[in-house]
Amino acid sequence: MTTLALTGSPLWYASRTGGTLALILLTVTVVLGIASGGRTAPRRIGRFEVGLLHRNLSLLTLVFLAVHVVTTVLDPFVHLSWAVTVVPLSASYRPLWLGLGTVALDLLLAVLVTSGLRRRLGVRRWKAVHWLAYAAWPLAVFHSAGTGTDTRLSLQLWLYAACLVSLVGAVWWRVAKAGRGRVIGRLVAALGATTVPVVLAMFLATGPLQPGWAQRAATTVILHGGGR
Template identity: 65%
Template sequence: MNGALLTASGPSPLWYATRASGTVSLVLLTAAVALGIAAAGKYAPLRLGRFEVSALHRNLSLLSLAFLGLHIVTAITDGYAHLTWPTAFVPFVASYRPLWVGLGAVALDLLLAVALTSAVRGRLGRRRWKAVHWLAYAAWPVALFHAVGTGTDTRLSPQLALYGACLLTVVVAVWWRLVRAGTQADRVRRWATAGTLLVPATLVAFLAAGPLQPGWAHRAGGTTQAPATAPSTPHPSPTPQQHPQQDEHEGDDAE
C-alpha cells in the first residue's frame, strides 16, 4: 500500500521526459557544434564531401532544436516548476531557478536566431549569415551551464561523465580545427586557448561550489509550492513523508 501511494504521488512522466529531452538536446547540440568547428568547410575529412558534412551538421542542429522544443513543452506542461511560455523565451523572469532557467532561455534565443537567419540565408548574404551563425557556438556553453545548474542529476556519476564528454568533444574539435588551419589561425589561437581553458576551469569550480554540494536545490531557487497531489501545510519545509513528490523533484531536478 505504501509503495503504491509513493508511486502515485511521485514525479510525473512529463518530469522525466523533460530531463531526458534536455539531455538529448545538449548531446545533439554538442555534436553539431563540434562538427561545425572541426569538419566544416575546407577542413572536411577527405572521405566526405562538403555537401555530406553540411547535411549532417544541419540535421544534427534540427534534431537538437526538436528535442529542445520537447524539453520546453514537457517542462511547461508538467507544471511543477510553474514555467510559462514567456519564461522559455525571456531570460531570468522565471520564479523557479531564475538564473539557470534564464540561461536556457538565452541559449534558446541564440539558437532560434541562427535557425531563422538560416532560413533567409540567401537574402542576408554569406558574411552577415556567418556572423549570426557564430551565435550557435556561443549558445553551447550557455546551454551546458543551464543543464549543470538546473538539475541535481548533475550529482550522478553518469550525468557528470556525459557533461565531461560533451566538454571534451568541443575542446578537441577546437584544437583539431586550429591544427588543420596552421599559421592561418595564429591570430585566434590565443583566444581559443583562453576559451578552452576558461570554460572547463569555470565549470569544475562551479560544480565543486554548487551542484555537488548539499542544499543546492534550495540555494539555486528550486523550491516551489507543493504539487496539487500533496496536502497543504503551513510549514515552509515539509518532510519527505508529507510530500514525497516535492522531495523527489527537488532531489532530481530537470535539465
C-alpha cells in the same frame, strides 16, 4: 507525499530526457561544425554530405529541445509560463539557471531563422549569426548543470565530461590544423575552449555537488516536498 511526487511525473522524465538528448546532439553538431570548417574539411567526404549531416543534426537538436521546453512548462511541479521560454530571467524558480537555457534557445532560434533567410542576408551576415550557436553550447551546459536535478549522478557527470572533452578536442585540433595566420583568433579559441571546463568544474564543486544546492538555486518555496 505521493509516490509520483517522490519519483517525478512522466512530464519530468520527458523533460530531462529531452534536455539531455538535446545537449548531446548540440555537442555533436558544434563539434562537427568546428572539425569540418576551414582547412580542416574532410577529404573523403564531400562538403555537401558534411553540410547535410550538420543541418540534419541541428534540426534534430531543435526537435528534442522543443520536447524539453514544452514538457518543462507543462510539468505541474514548477509553475512556469510560456514567457519563460523566450524571456530570460523571467522565471520565479531558479531564474538564473533557467535564464541561461532561455538565452541558449533564443540564440539557436536566431540561427534557425537566419538560415532560412540566408540568401537575403548574405554569407557574411549569416555567418556572423551562425557563430551564436557556439555561444549557445556553454550556456546550455551551465543551464543543465545548474537546473538539472540529476547533476549529482555519476552518469550525468560523465556525460558533461564527454561533451567537454569532445568540444575542447575539436577546437584544439582545428587550431592545430589552421596553419599560419590569425594567431590572435586561434589563441582566443584555444583559451576559451580550455576555460569552459575549468569554470564548470569549479562551479560543480562549489554549487550543484554541495548539499543544499536545490534550496540555494531556487528563489521560491516549492510545495509537494522540496526539490527533487
